[in-house]
Every structure is written in structure tokens, then in C-alpha cells.
Amino acid sequence: MSALDVPLALLRRYNVQGPRYTSYPTAPMWKEQFGPTDYVSILRESSEGEAPAPLSLYFHLPFCERLCFFCGCTVVITGTRHAGEDVYLDAVEREMDGVAAAVAGDGRRRKVVQLHWGGGTPTYFSPTRLERLGRSIRDRFDVAPDAELGVEIDPRVTTPEHLATLAGLGFNRLSMGVQDFDPRVQEAINRIQPFAATRDLVREFLGPGLLGRLEECLRRAGHRAQARHLAKGPQGLEALALVVESR
Numbered sequence: 652m653s654a655l656d657v658p659l660a661l662l663r664r665y666n667v668q669g670p671r672y673t674s675y676p677t678a679p680m681w682k683e684q685f686g687p688t689d690y691v692s693i694l695r696e697s698s699e700g701e702a703p704a705p706l707s708l709y710f711h712l713p714f715c716e717r718l719c720f721f722c723g724c725t726v727v728i729t730g731t732r733h734a735g736e737d738v739y740l741d742a743v744e745r746e747m748d749g750v751a752a753a754v755a756g757d758g759r760r761r762k763v764v765q766l767h768w769g770g771g772t773p774t775y776f777s778p779t780r781l782e783r784l785g786r787s788i789r790d791r792f793d794v795a796p797d798a799e800l801g802v803e804i805d806p807r808v809t810t811p812e813h814l815a816t817l818a819g820l821g822f823n824r825l826s827m828g829v830q831d832f833d834p835r836v837q838e839a840i841n842r843i844q845p846f847a848a849t850r851d852l853v854r855e856f857l858g859p860g861l862l863g864r865l866e867e868c869l870r871r872a873g874h875r876a877q878a879r880h881l882a883k884g885p886q887g888l889e890a891l892a893l894v895v896e897s898r
């Protein structure tokens with residue numbers, strides 16, 4: 652089934668409200684009774700057997716400068732105060748030490764085939780700190796050469812230096828939120844993200860090749876005026892919908 656050949660019945664079946672699925676297990680599944688020792692035993696068990704599965708790692712970088720009113724993520728809003736970056740990375744490195752030891756089993760290092768940095772806004776962190784995190788991960792885990800490395804970026808705080816750092820660390824997937832280019836909507840949701848900033852970032856990171864798919868997604872989402880401004884050319888892009896509901 653191609654991306655454009657989705658039966659209406661299938662769309663209707665899944666066009667219902669469900670739990671947020673950006674984390675697994677989803678939030679309603681977490682229980683107070685499940686503690687750190689349970690977590691470590693599950694990690695250890697996952698390394699038992701002759702051929703333990705490869706690893707998929709997720710890193711949550713929870714900081715943002717400003718709250719988008721629709722946000723449902725675990726997020727810490729700091730304004731322009733970035734003092735907590737190193738403290739947070741210290742804690743992440745300690746946790747990585749524990750996880751790496753638990754999944755090492757009998758000393759085998761399981762390959763990481765997927766890695767994702769989400770948030771929050773990963774590019775809230777300075778390029779130097781992102782470099783630190785990337786190196787810390789590779790010091791503790793074996794990342795497969797063809798691993799899928801994804802990162803969420805926000806055009807409002809992402810610089811060319813961020814992009815160069817992420818590319819140098821091997822990131823090959825980028826996720827960027829675009830809720831709406833209508834300035835009135837942007838003001839209402841407290842997320843002022845001009846079209847030009849989004850376009851320039853896509854161009855900078857992925858080159859003109861991706862712009863054709865961005866154009867297609869924008870057109871399908873009803874942003875025809877912006878879509879017309881983008882160059883053509885095929886690459887991968889995915890669009891998710893924002894639903895505005897009255898209270």
C-alpha cells in the first residue's frame with residue numbers, strides 16, 4: 652500500500668482519540684509500584700539468550716524557552732535561562748552508565764539501530780552540549796553504521812551551527828513541527844514560527860531536494876500560498892495533524 656493509497660475505512664478506523672503514543676509505554680500504563688529495580692531487571696532480561704535484539708534509544712531533552720499552548724510533552728520552560736543544560740546532561744550520563752551496564756549482559760555490546768532525541772527542544776541545547784551528548788552516547792553504546800538517528804528541531808532556536816553539529820554526529824532524520832503558517836493562529840497558540848524561518852532551515856539542512864515534499868505536505872494541509880514558494884524535488888517528509896478543539 653503506498654502512502655497515497657490508504658483506504659477510507661482504514662482512516663475512519665484510526666481517526667479516533669487515543670493516548671499520546673510518543674512514548675512507550677504510554678503514560679497511562681505507568682504505575683507507582685514499578686520501581687528502579689524492576690526497570691533494571693527488565694533491561695537485564697532483555698540481554699539474556701543467544702541473540703539479544705538490537706537497541707533503540709530515546710533521549711528526552713525537556714527544555715523549551717517558551718510554552719506552545721497546545722503542548723502535551725513533558726517540558727520545562729526556562730525563558731532564556733539555560734543554566735540547567737550541563738546539570739541535566741550529567742544526570743543523563745549517569746543514567747546511561749546504568750542502562751549500558753544492564754543491557755551489556757555477558758559483556759556483549761548490543762548494536763544501537765535507532766536513536767532519537769526528542770523533547771522539549773533538543774536544539775535548545777547549545778551545539779557544544781549536543782556534541783557532548785552525542786559523544787557520551789557513542790562512548791557507552793555501539794551505534795550501527797546504518798542506524799536511524801533522528802532529532803526534533805525547532806526553527807526558532809536552531810542555528811546553522813546546530814545543524815552542522817547534528818550532521819557531524821550522524822543524524823539522518825529530522826523532525827520539525829509546523830502547526831500553521833497563519834500569523835493569527837501562531838499568535839493564538841503562542842508559537843510564532845515564520846514561514847521563512849521554516850523554509851530556510853529545511854533548505855539549510857536538507858538542501859533543495861526535500862522542498863518538493865514539503866511543498867506537497869503544505870498543499871495537502873491547505874497551505875497553498877506557502878507551498879507555491881517552494882522549489883520542487885522528491886525526498887521524505889511526514890505530516891501530522893493539529894486539531895484545535897474548543898474547551
Ligand code: SF4
Nearest residue numbers: 715718719722770771
Ligand atoms: S516546542 Fe514542542 S515541546 Fe516545546 S513547548 Fe512547544 S510543543 Fe511543547
